[in-house]
Amino acid sequence: MWKFTLRRILIMIPQLFVLSVLIFFVAKAMPGDALSGAIEANPKVSAQVLEEQREKLGLNDPAWVQYGRWLGNLFQGDLGKSYVHKVGVTDLIGSRLANTFYLGVAILILTYVISIPLGILSGRYQNTLLDKTITGYTYLSFATPIFIFSLLMLFVFGFRLGWFPTSGSVDVGVQPGTWSYYVNKFYHLILPACAGALVSTTATIQYLRNEVIDTRLKDFVKTARSKGVPESKVYSRHILRNSLLPIAAFLGYDLTAVLAGNLFIESIFGYPGLGQLFLQSITQRDFSVVTALVMLSGLLALIGTLLSDLILSWVDPRIRMG
Amino acid sequence: TPAADAPKTNESVKETGKFVSKTSNSEASIQGGILNYGLASDTPFEGILNPTFYEGNPDANVMQFFYPSLFAIDKNFDITDGGAANIKLSNDNKTVTVTINDKLNWTDGNPVTAEDYAFAFEVIGNKDYEGVRYDALMMNIVGMEDYHAGKAKTISGIKILNDKEVQIDFITATPSVKSGLWSYPLEKKVFGDMKIADMSASDAVRKDPIGYGPFKIKSMVTGESVEFEANKDYFLGAPKLDGVHLKVVNPNVLIESLKKGDVDYVDGFPVSLYDEKTNPTNIQFLGRQELAYNYLGFKLGKYDKAKGESVMDPNAKMANKSLRQAMGYAMNNAQVGAQLYKGLRTPATSLIIPAFANYYDSSLAGYTYNPEKAKQLLDAAGYVDKDGDGMREDPKGQPLVINYAAMSGDTVSEPLAKFYMQNWKDVGLNVQLMNGRLQEFNSFYDNVKADNPDIDIFSAAWGTGSDIDPSGLYGRQAPFNYSRFTSEDADKFLKEGTSPEAFDIEFRKNAYKQWQQLMFDEAPVIPTLYRYELQAVNKRVKNLDISYDAGYDTLAKVELSADKPVTQ
Amino acid sequence: MNTEPVLQIKDLSVSFRIRDEYYPAVDQLDLTINKNEVLAIVGESGCGKSALALSLTRLHDVKNTRIDGGLIFKGQDLNKLSPGQMNKIRGSEIGMIFQDPLTALNPLMTIGRQIEENLDYHTTLSKKEKTNRIYELLEHVNITNPQRVYNQYPHELSGGMRQRVMIAIAIACRPSLIIADEPTTALDVTIQSQILDLLKQLQAETEAGIVLITHDLGVVAEMADRVVVMYAGEIVEVATVMDLFNNPLHPYTRSLLASMPGANAGQDQLHVIHGRVPSLQNIPRGSCRFSERIPWIPQTAHAQNPQLDEVGPGHWVRCSCYQHFHFEDEGKGLVMDGIAGAK
Amino acid sequence: MALLELNNLKVHYPIRGGFFQRVVDHVKAVDGVSIRIEPGTTYGLVGESGCGKTTTGRAIIGLNKITDGTVTFEGQDLTRMAHKNQHPLRRDIQMIFQDPYSSLNSRKRVMDIIAEPLRNFEKLSPEEERRRVQNLLDRVGLNPEAAFKYPHEFSGGQRQRIGIARALTLNPKLIIADEPVSALDVSVQAQVLNFMKEIQKEFNLTYLFISHDLGIVRHMCDEIGIMYRGRLVEQGNTDDIYENPQHIYTKRLITAIPNIDPAQRQESARTRQQIMVSYQQDLKELMDAEGKPLALKTISPSHQVALP
Amino acid sequence: MRVETVAPIETIQKSPSNWSILGRELLKDKLAIGSLIFLVLFLIGIYGSITLINQDEVTKIDLMAIQAAPSADHWLGTDDAGRDIFGQLVIGARNSFTIGFMITILSAAIGLTIGLIAGFFGGLVDNIIMRFIDFILVLPFLMLVIVFVTIIPKYGVWEFIAIMTAFLWVGKARLIRAKVLAERELDYVQASKTLGTPNWKIIAFGILPNLSSIVIVNLTLNLAGNIGIETGLSYLGFGLPDGTPSLGTLVSSATNPVVLEQYWWNWLPASLLILILILAINFIGQALKRATDAKQRLG
């Protein structure tokens, strides 16, 4: 197992390398750079000064020289400095990561809490009214654009009913580290997490439903019944575990994907996480941040697939790895 | 008020009078209270809370509460007495003496000293400095270039006379000093030992920023919100409010936040959200002229990098003056301003905006909508439809397709560009969007800057800043002179405008009047719209005055008339 | 032989819904299974063997199946029991063995757990006792290393081992009836013989009645005490194993025997039965169902609504056609000679 | 001259692993098999599941890569035929598959299925082609109209005949039949077996008949090879194997066949018991260090056994 | 000697072919039938109107009719630049459907080809292709799309389709490859090899038709997803260029809260149309899926 994991990690290196080349050169191909916006900041700034700045930042070097430098720094654990935010990219991402993490985990938990029971019920009571209602819900949420859904939630629960805060991750003035701080953070999380989860449940519910329907007809379920196992236990012990197996495999991927940020939810709910940071960095051509974020998501995806395989090998005795 | 400022000669400009710049709430005020300030922005509030280092607008909005400019300004944006520091010009106008108020202290208790002020110049002028404040006026300081190049350890032109006085010598006398002098000190006790490259990331900029304004920061969630409390030691006396809560509000939910009273005050209210039919009733809108204008530019040449100046190309497609003028007359800007922008834009007449009341030439007619005149001009210049397809050919009979670069941005950008194209089509000009679509900000400027031959005309907006001198945008050497128009006359007028003689207001006025006339006649760039800037204020807010010359400590005077915001 | 009945099947019909109509796959079947006997059920694929076997423990998909008639097991009618009561009987009183031991075991559960589950619901043993009982059971089905196998997963075992585990599950609570649906079809001959031996040995110990479903007449000859030949949802012949092989009567039984290569050593040609088993919707009901596959026998030879008649002690045959049956090419004397002891 | 000769045939399947799917190990599915098949005879290959029967058959026809050894057909070397679908010798060797359901493409008409080899090797006019196909259908006892139907419209036995018709299209000399009847009911089995025997005579076909059912093998074959773990343990004609089995594995296989006579139940159980005991005792000695059978030794002109 | 003559053709019971099962299953599902009818009418409507509705006319700015409520002139009112919403809805639906359809078809074509090749030949070819696919799969899709959208100078409907296809084919290729891996082990493929059929023929005429029902079901369900694919990007500001009518651009006008609350005719019709369209296609796809999956058949 360790050998397998290690080998998989080694394999990631060339993949990350290719990704880094790709994203670096693609990012460089984007028109403009971090200094294009400077004329807005100070209309009096002279073009020579900007040129001087570019020279100093190395933006005038050929792309491959810049890439070499970037890669060299990367090996020293230095992701560079955000031009727009004037801080190290590592610090910048670090400061947003926590928020994204909370939101992602909240979405993930909600997604599973909602979709697993619904998927199982829907599969177990296939073609009943309950099933049709649940399936109808999944179709609807599949067909509704996520942002319309989220905006409506925001307007109804945030503004009309006023139950939840409408933006940000925490109120101003609560003392970090205190109990009320975490309560407050949690309070801010509820609405975006629900919006994110309601949409992402769709696939899980449908998947689980199909799995349950498939598993129900397997021979070993018949065996279980022939042993006199009561129906409820047939579901909980036999059908459920086998149906959840593929879902467990996704878990690894989901776990890491939450760290990459949710572009839609973060931008709609004004939630300062990595997704929002990415969109802003793209428009402002904050290359170091853009490349770092893409690399981060790539890395997370790779780790996610590894994690998925590990989880699967852990829960599924049939898969053993040498 | 701007209404009074606004010149009466031009029909459409008058319309701006519908906004007031001061809250009209006359109810009795309460003691103290907290004002909720909404920061509506698409760009991040980076939290670089220091004037020397910040770049983004949101940061500036935050800083106005605790780190204001040292200087008060008059209606011409010139520095005047009454601020936290006063200036005195020498007789030859080459030397400025800055005197900082004795009572002015940093919020950490230290006095704001002459050293702090001079230190700001040392940082900005240093070669390790990465911000955008090192501009022409900075370079005009004696010894600055040597210091910047590392040849000198100090800036010879900056002398600390005593604890509160600094003297700055300029190489040439220019009226720009009066409006463009750097106006923020940087506390040397805090930053003095730091490497310049580390300053902008330091805690003193990001976590516990210090200032000297009417409020001070109590707590902050970077990128999201700031809690201010009244600065009891403010040199003009404690402000009326107990504090200000600032939070970032997504423009998408701004209206709802205002209606619900989540925020009392939003400056920079987005145009696209303004709609007279639906505006919240618990809100008063204040308005003022924005220091910016929209324009249509014609590519007339190239920037010669080697020579460092623009060179006109007599064979450029847009080289014909009549063609340019006709295009100007064809644009229905009055309709654009009134309908598309709901009255928040007005047709522009001159490249100097009316906010510079002294220099704006109100007699200039501008290119007001007149399609018949446009057609006459084109006919006369030989641009006629020879093959009968409804589109004019050029005088040589070749098909005329004008390539138009326009910038995307908000929801209005695309209809605006399309509308202009319809206008031009109405007079028989075939104008096509470059690449068939609007250009995103960065690629627009990349292309315009590089004089991409695919561009014949382009439209964008310039912010003017508070210095009227337009040479940075239209000078022969200016790389930002994107039309690449040059003329000896223009050179002369622009030079006069910043010459030592220009300290004589009449002389300066005259120079710019001639320049405005020249630019109108030649039409290398046609100003299209003046812009109106809106601020939304809850009806419980009192004494907020947003006019440019409202006085030095406007925010300190703001009061509330109720504990709770008025809701709709 | 002890003839105490374990299960009496009375007028049993098992119908499947196909496009909103029910078609009986097992049609008004009467049968008694005795203690300590192996009752074999043979027939071609699709003649209703599995439908019968599953109905005995009511394991069918309830939505698309209807079961009518009586299943008298130890004095109570299984068909009238609530699901809860049925669960008490399944696994404890009636054990089941399925054809494919790989798919019949839960891939995610250890062997031990899967056997233990049976004990969970039918005994009050402590955890420790259960474990010991499982070791015993595994040893009983000739698994040499029970402690190890206890913690293994199905995929780690060979086909024969898995089938032994299935048997261990079936006999865990010493049922009085074991239903084995083609227990050896998926296995090699050598393993098949081991499993069959095992079943026999277990029966000798427990005296359970075994219903053995198979389409291999060799297995029948080796194992069965009594044989039921099924065709198209009906029993066409019931006899003791000796009777059946020595004196097969029904044309279907005779045809089946004639087509076995093993029984016809030295013969160049095997017997071939015309046509194929009709699908559920196309069963010719109300007349001799086999008649269409022996078209050379005149229709007059068949009875209307043929019933099972007792033609000898314990030997029952359906329809009168057996009296008139001959193989199509009989007379050329080709096929019949090879059948062991026929006529 | 033997029609087909396998000489020390080896087929090893690579087991791949790691990122670049490097070969980490091999399954020695067939590990040194030598067989001679005379024209017009049927050679039966018998053994338990996984012993390498299918692999041997597939190696001969070129569906598997041969690791080592040679395959000679009418004196021509076939060893490198794998991956060359259009090898001329393909015409002479054909295959009948186990599963009559998966071996016919359900999307094609019977006509197209049977004509497939014709289209690959012969250029015929559509008219000629149709005649050939209908001829063949007639030969395998199906109506000519059957040509225009789809496989799912036929019963298992009929489908197997379609498969056989397809194999016969090019007039092959050797047919490899891999468990051709094990998926079929007894009654249908008989039909197919009869038919195979019949066409053998008619076309002077040679069969390599792979099966694990010893009853069928006895019915069908002239010569029989018993396979165990990738090698032959015994080889001889039907009488040699059934009447005079020498290897303990062969004996065990044969005694495991259920006895059709219920009267002899006890007796056969007893012999089975005995054989089982000696099998467990002796087998080790009959295997080499790798746990594989020893090399064959000739004990009579027609009979070879892998004994020490 | 003649073996048993075959039963007369009439008595051979015909089991239904795959296609007739599909058809039957579809007909049994009222929702699917309704959806199919709707879809056909919808397609006739949007493509039939090409000659009737002039894009220039529809997208003409009319500043004097900004945000006009629905009326006889403008059936569904006008937008923030006075453009007719109904016309935009029709053209937008056409664009969006074309985009969804083209993305689906192109990614399927590429995915199918590559999946077939990888699955059929296996070995090194498969290995290389799969490594490549794995790599593309871990790329942060949305992020890279956004980056690509900003660097392509001449960006329009077809470029959008190309970018999407570049990412979406991999999923198809993987699915197809897995199916082919299973399929190629089936005896009919082996049989074709022994019969001397060239590989490309086996792939094209042997395997491909057998995958067709899976592929069609998958494509239908994908089509449903791809119709709305540009809406999300439009919301983020990286969708189709401004001024190209599409359902996404209409829907994302709801981003402006004033429009969302006051000028419902801007976004609601498009949202409903997307909803109905996706549901309709989905219903058809689900019916097809049930038909190919015996276990889920309605009976």
Ligand SMILES: Nc1ncnc2c1ncn2[C@@H]1O[C@H](COP(=O)(O)OP(=O)(O)OP(=O)(O)O)[C@@H](O)[C@H]1O
């Ligand atoms: N769930 C079901 N729904 C509809 N028809 C069914 C169902 N199960 C079985 N049948 C039909 O009932 C008949 C009897 O099937 P059954 O499975 O009992 O046959 P069998 O004798 O066990 O065959 P095999 O030897 O193949 O196991 C067949 O025609 C079959 O098609």
Ligand SMILES: Nc1ncnc2c1ncn2[C@@H]1O[C@H](COP(=O)(O)OP(=O)(O)OP(=O)(O)O)[C@@H](O)[C@H]1O
């Ligand atoms: N493609 C393959 N890759 C790896 N191993 C294989 C492959 N095909 C077969 N094997 C292995 O080779 C051995 C021989 O397999 P083969 O299919 O030839 O056996 P068989 O005698 O035909 O068995 P059966 O009676 O089950 O058909 C088995 O251990 C099998 O697991």
Ligand SMILES: [Mg+2]
């Ligand atoms: Mg013309």
Ligand SMILES: [Mg+2]
């Ligand atoms: Mg095999």
